[in-house]
Amino acid sequence: MHIDPPREEWLNRQQRLQERMAQVGLQGCLVSQNVGIYYFTGSMQTGYLFVPVDGTPTYYVRRSLARAQAESHVRTEELISFRTFGQQLATDYPEVFPPETKTVAIGADLDVMPAQLYLRLTEAIPQASLKDASALLRIVRSVKSAFEIERISNAAAIVAKALESGIDALKEGMTELELMTVIEGELRRDGHIGLMRMRGYNQEIMTGVVAAGDAAAEPTYFDGPAGGRGLTPAGPQSSSRRPIRRNEPILIDIGCCVDGYTIDQTRTAVIGEMSTELLAAYETATAIMRHSEKQLRPGTAPEQLYAEALRIAEAAGLSEHFMGFGRDQVKFLGHGIGLEIDEWPVLARGFRDPLEPGMTIAVEPKFTFPGVGVVGVENTYLITETGCRPLTVSPERIYSKPAR
Amino acid sequence: MHIDPPREEWLNRQQRLQERMAQVGLQGCLVSQNVGIYYFTGSMQTGYLFVPVDGTPTYYVRRSLARAQAESHVRTEELISFRTFGQQLATDYPEVFPPETKTVAIGADLDVMPAQLYLRLTEAIPQASLKDASALLRIVRSVKSAFEIERISNAAAIVAKALESGIDALKEGMTELELMTVIEGELRRDGHIGLMRMRGYNQEIMTGVVAAGDAAAEPTYFDGPAGGRGLTPAGPQSSSRRPIRRNEPILIDIGCCVDGYTIDQTRTAVIGEMSTELLAAYETATAIMRHSEKQLRPGTAPEQLYAEALRIAEAAGLSEHFMGFGRDQVKFLGHGIGLEIDEWPVLARGFRDPLEPGMTIAVEPKFTFPGVGVVGVENTYLITETGCRPLTVSPERIYSKPAR
Known part of the structure; x- marks a missing residue:
């Protein structure tokens, strides 16, 4: 019943976001909202999508990983734990989070992400300075x-x-x-x-x-x-x-x-x-x-x-x-x-x-x-x-x- | 068709929140979520409910004020503008925000309030230090x-x-x-x-x-x-x-x-x-x-x-x-x-x-x-x-x- 977009479309969506990110100096973007995650991955399971300004995104999934892996068109991995999410990101994206740098500008969908989650993410990913990327995301989707x-x-x-x-x-x-x-x-x-x-x-x-x-x-x-x-x-x-x-x-x-x-x-x-x-x-x-x-x-x-x-x-x-x-x-x-x-x-x-x-x-x-x-x-x-x-x-x- | 709770129930709900606030040292609580506002006012129009630790709450409404005034069981006023919300609160609640004090601990429903709104409120009400009061609100409602x-x-x-x-x-x-x-x-x-x-x-x-x-x-x-x-x-x-x-x-x-x-x-x-x-x-x-x-x-x-x-x-x-x-x-x-x-x-x-x-x-x-x-x-x-x-x-x- 459900039809997926052609393969190149997923790449196109991600690249249009990456272009916008580069223009405003964001090194990455963290998408937390179900609809936003679906737009870039084709899946709507619970987790976070990380899009680096260059290279390949990763969909970190808490639940259901099996379903996300079956549906997703981007690299999909288990979110090991919320507490260590910052370490997982630093390991997967050393070019975004170089060890010597203190904080990196990372966009997020702050118009929909709850404040409690925002504050917890700030602690879990101390190397990221979360910026409001709502406008970027909405422009790309328009x-x-x-x-x-x-x-x-x-x-x-x-x-x-x-x-x-x-x-x-x-x-x-x-x-x-x-x-x-x-x-x-x-x-x-x-x-x-x-x-x-x-x-x-x-x-x-x-x-x-x-x-x-x-x-x-x-x-x-x-x-x-x-x-x-x-x-x-x-x-x-x-x-x-x-x-x-x-x-x-x-x-x-x-x-x-x-x-x-x-x-x-x-x-x-x-x-x-x-x-x-x-x-x-x-x-x-x-x-x-x-x-x-x-x-x-x-x-x-x-x-x-x-x-x-x-x-x-x-x-x-x-x-x-x-x-x-x-x-x-x-x-x-x-x-x-x-x-x-x-x-x-x-x-x-x-x-x-x-x-x-x-x-x-x-x-x-x-x-x-x-x-x-x-x-x-x-x-x-x-x-x-x-x-x-x-x-x-x-x-x-x-x-x-x-x-x- | 719709039946309202008895008059004293609204007072009881608010007092139970005020007791919890006093226990944890909050001087006030700002409720932003539609369901939370309804629980304490009987109305679900767009705005903010402010509950001081002592005294009478105010429901500051952006839209529809007419409908909120018809439905609400607490004092209901126009939210003059988001930008001046802090001044409006300080004028209405001088005992909560005394002019000599720098910041006052104010609870808010941070588990549902979007981060963008949280950051904007922090600017609009500079005299408030917003604390996560989600647990309090959930306990009162339980x-x-x-x-x-x-x-x-x-x-x-x-x-x-x-x-x-x-x-x-x-x-x-x-x-x-x-x-x-x-x-x-x-x-x-x-x-x-x-x-x-x-x-x-x-x-x-x-x-x-x-x-x-x-x-x-x-x-x-x-x-x-x-x-x-x-x-x-x-x-x-x-x-x-x-x-x-x-x-x-x-x-x-x-x-x-x-x-x-x-x-x-x-x-x-x-x-x-x-x-x-x-x-x-x-x-x-x-x-x-x-x-x-x-x-x-x-x-x-x-x-x-x-x-x-x-x-x-x-x-x-x-x-x-x-x-x-x-x-x-x-x-x-x-x-x-x-x-x-x-x-x-x-x-x-x-x-x-x-x-x-x-x-x-x-x-x-x-x-x-x-x-x-x-x-x-x-x-x-x-x-x-x-x-x-x-x-x-x-x-x-x-x-x-x-x-x-």
Whole structure:
């Protein structure tokens, strides 16, 4: 069932990291996070990946070594003990850690590595001065290979099918959760692992959010324009037990993670008809999408897309409703997507490095009306040599069903 | 739908933390993790909870402030800016941060807080010397209130119902994933948020694992005795697409998270009959369970339960198969459970602080036979004043269906 990338791809991933490391003077990089380890090795077992600035990486595995050895495409060895990890590294990489040198600059994924582990690693590898290499790792991952693009496309086809099942099942009076359960069942049967991985601390997303009317418009901690009410303050996002009623917008912002790769898409649905105000806001969202598509090409600064979307929203008199409402707005138009849902680049102020071919980006213009609902659309695009190509395959329209 | 604990419970939780802080000389505690914040405030929005060693805590919220103010049971204020967080704390808590003092010992949840955030907080609150307070926080949470016990019992009833639906649907030739999807659908409809929260770094668990025969026995990174094959090396645990066959053990290790609280249980099923060897191992697992039940009472050292279970396994000639196989074994018999699935105490070497009334512990003796399968059982127990009481309600037996 699972297909691996071609052999040279693993080498390419590692070399792109090594180039970045050389540019900033890192002698090595220690990857501790499951997703990061998988990206460079093809395995996700517990351990650490060490990538020297020159030469061959080693995957030091605590558990399960047997499984890691069966799956990994890089040199894979037993992590003898945490306490002696520094000695093991010094023995394996004398050129990185020459005996006469006191400390060497080693990058690590400090945006996800727990502080307790960071402090313990500092003791276990006293010859390493751990630097934050999160940005490097995220930049390397932002440009996808043909293999990765195919995986995301596959996830896109699966989510499109689940949306159709959801629309088929949609009826007045069913709860958000009931509709979500139909969609989730489809996605799971097609290989969704049940979780869309997210890098941000404290962020959780399983299958996205199906939410209607005022419940969709409730503000949340979730780092997106619309999180939904959720079932409980102990799970304050996504679908709730609120019944779906006629003539209100239904936000179907869903995705899945299949073979490790994630897709994210949003469609607006309605039973009956939406008000003129909401229809106008939906049209503004699609206008932003069309305008964004023209700019999604190599060379554009990601922050420009957000700035221009803001301008279109403002011209439509909808600034306060754009990407959440009032003080609960998020300050972006979209995000990179791949093994995680919150990858780089973010379409937000401060992201100036130009778009490159191979980047995959979810663009999600949405408008929130407190007490009323959320309308909008979200597509995932691939940046090509000359522009962009949608990976999302669900037809872009309002999914309406007659009220009876 | 959601029910809050009684008003005095919030004060009690905070006071128990303050007592522990005073014992170890911490002047305050900063809680950053979503679950930790929820435990002390009743809300899970993005921000930080500061608990002084004496006096009233404050929940500093970045987003959504409106939602946090609606949900929180402690003083809730806007986090003005990350950069000035230290000044905001110094202004609000002059007794904790007296102007003449250089640095003050402040605890934090460093086992989950990312290193990057830890380093940034160290700069933003220069007057605080951040200490690892993970153990304190875990100890406080290990003893549950009547309200919490009721929530876990409620989750236990929901998972028992889902198991029945799974057993009804079980038939020869269906895949592990198909059976899991039936169970998950039931659990979701009954309020499972889709994720069983786990504190351990890189650990993921959505609904547990349904796995049969050799797939159940595959070693994994997952910090439990049996993780399962999973769908992909990028999701290397839980159910796979392997068909379930007759006369092989089917591991149904499932749980849910409802209203924030988690339950965890395991039952062994079979279509047809298991071999004498597997039946004997199952009997040893239940013997360990009966022996554990006698020791689950206030005063017992958690590590003693693990040591005695090892002894019973050894006497049965099953040491190498106990809690995983060979070098992929885990070194525990069970774990605390509540808002997270990997709470304290762990029934493992080094856990010597005696059991206390109110602790809730999942006990999971299991035996792994590579290439053949996993058998075992798991119940969650409440420690009472005089012994223990099972919270799990599913009948403890082998769930067998006839092969046709």
